[in-house]
Amino acid sequence: MRYNPKFVLGDLTEMRRIVDENPFATMISDTPDGLVASHYAMMLDPERDDLTIVAHVGRPDERLHGLGERELLVIFAGPHGYISPSWYGDGTQVPTWNYSAVHLAGVPVLLSDAENLRALDRLVQHFERHNPEPRLMWEPPNDPAAIEQLATGTVGFRLTPTRVSAKRKMSQNKPADLVERVIAELQGDGPFAHPQLAAEMRRVHPAAGE
Template sequence: MRQNPSFAMTDVGELRRLVELNPWVTLVSQTDAGLVASHYAVLLDEGRDDLTIVGHVGRPDDLIHSLGEGELLVVVQGAHGYISPGWYADGPNVPTWNFVSAHLTGVPEILSPQENLEVLDRLVARFESGMPQPRLLWEPPNDADYVTKLERGTVGFRLTPTRVVAKRKLSQNRPDEVVETIIAELEAGAGPYADPRLAGEMRRDLDTRKAAR
């Protein structure tokens, strides 16, 4: 991802927030057979305060990616959406796409079966927590044999990135009043490109920049 200093995202707290809010990521590896991409959910490593993530792949994706033998690129995609030139002030303008995204690169560590089970347990708990009646990994009708077989069909990993490229492109190059107009259009809800989530990220960024002046 080409970096632009005006849009660079470097704060670890903000990057952790991005991963926390957008756990469904793309895993990319360069293999002898060419580029390979897969999609899985990841979590921040609860024992760390950096950008270390944990997750798993289903077998045989570990072999397809040569997991643990070379670099793995993890693409985290946050809120994104189309920005119409009609939302700018009068004058020549073209459309753009606003987004928040991060690329985390490193060589993953393969987890032990017990560590993998702990990650699987956390993943289920994370996403089931919002359900009216959560079905956790170790609760009936699941039993130990079932969970053990499940773990054997997956390979867990931990990745501490050695290279991070992150970008928050949210119309920072536009005057505040134009950004306010874009936010209002995204919040409107009536148009085809309304996106309250992207509007929220833009509002958060604008308020932070105003506070720093």
């Protein structure tokens, strides 16, 4: 991403939060046959406190990307949305897009079959914990043998990034009164309402007295 000091996100805790809350990522590889992109759910490695991620791909995507052979770029996109110039009132203004994103790049390490199974189990638990009646991998009516067989169709990997780029563009270049107006519009019921983006903006711009 283009560097802009106004929008740089360097806080590790916030980067981890964005990754955790927006797990459906885009992975990009520069292969001998050209650029390749895929989309998969990924999660932070629960055994680490950095930006190491654990994920899996369905075969033959591991060959398509050359996993373990070259650098992989993984992009996590947080809340984002259109910001109308009409929200700014009088004066010359242009439309823009507010967003947050975390880019992680590095050479992934392939997981063993046993590690891949544990990673798949954790991924299922990660999402099913929100379900009032969670459906977990190793619990009935699932057959453990069938689960292990299905898992052979996937390849797990761990990526500890050697390059990190993160940006959070949330109207930091606007005066406080305009920021409040944008947040109010995003919290409203107009065509571009986006309460999640409004909440993300509020993290960057705490209300007076907070």
